[in-house]
Amino acid sequence: MDTNTLTPEVINQAQSWIINNQSLLLSYGVNIVAAIITLTIGFMLVRTLTNGVNSLLKKRNVDNTISDFITSMIKYALLAFVIIAALGRVGVQTASFVAIIGAAGLAVGLALQGSLSNFAAGVMLIGFRFFKAGDYIEAAGTAGTVRSVQIFTTILMTADNRMIVVPNAKILNDKIINVSREKTRRLDLEIGVSYSADLKLTKEVLERIINEDPRVLPEPAPRIAVSNLGASSVDIIVRPWVNATDYWALKFDLLEKIKNELDANNIGIPFPQMDVHLIKSDVA
Structure with a gap:
């Protein structure tokens, strides 16, 4: 003015x-x-x-x-x-x-029906206790350790330290696999050996590897058996029970030990092969 x-x-x-x-x-x-x-x-x-x-x-x-x-x-x-x-x-x-x-x-x-459904899903997740903070779960097409359940979302942390924010409704509407819920887990390995391998010797080697590792639980007893006669291999399942905290470390160690011991006992592990046949043609 x-x-x-x-x-x-x-x-x-x-x-x-x-x-x-x-x-x-x-x-x-x-x-x-x-x-x-x-x-x-x-x-x-x-x-x-x-x-x-x-x-x-x-x-x-x-x-x-x-x-x-x-x-x-x-x-x-x-x-x-x-x-x-x-x-x-x-x-x-x-x-x-x-x-x-x-x-x-x-x-x-x-x-905002979606947000309200996420809120309602959060209440149900808390009420039914499908998982808790610190559990490793697989849900909504992703996997990670649960950090917290918020009003609308659930926070997961991956093994490589990435944060994943998942809407609660997606978790509740999908299957939830809680890996950490029980204290023990069964480790499922499938080892393929060649048809020329001695199956008795192969099973003895696998049993010795399993029995020598103190992380393998005596009960339930480990299971070693032929599971399939494949196109190029005889498949043998190795199923020991372990504490959930030892699962991944034991899996990695067993795979390395099995490979070394099978090689030491001349038990072949087949790998995919392709035979190429050349046909000579007289057409110039």
Whole structure:
């Protein structure tokens, strides 16, 4: 605004309006300051309370998936309460505001059915305890160690330390394979040997390798048997039981030992071969 237009009459009118509405301006100023203070203190209290609840749940040895889920629910509910309280301080009618939020929530809910289904799936995953934090699972076309179950998503960490965020609904609607649920696992190996190999000697070598490894559990007893007569090999299954924590290390070690011992005993391991026949043609 051009200062030349500020005539004495305009200035007098502005001063008069300010004087006549001092109480109104003071009231609005106080309410705005109170709302800011409410938001600031409210957010601090919410953070402190949620951290306290999370710490208390962990002290009670509550599973991390459950504690994280409950903490998230409490956090967002309290934040909504603080925001509504702050709006009430500046004169917004909270009753009508809540009604508006309810109506808007219904419309948003219809538009965000996927998110609501993820929320419902998260509640069911927590309730039925298909897995817990630290379990290695295969679900929704991916696999990894469960870090936490959030309101809408589940966080997985792969073996090479990549984070995978999977919607809860996808996990619940797909098959869930919990590799870590049981303490023991059966290790399934299939070894192919040539048809000229001595099967008795081959089985003796495999049994010796299995029995010499202390990580193999005596019960259930390991199983070694011919499983298939293939096109170019006799397939032998080797199925020892191990502790889940020893699964991968034992698998890698056994494969190396089996290869070395079969070679040492002149037991051939066939590999794919192709015979090429050349036909001489008299056509120039």
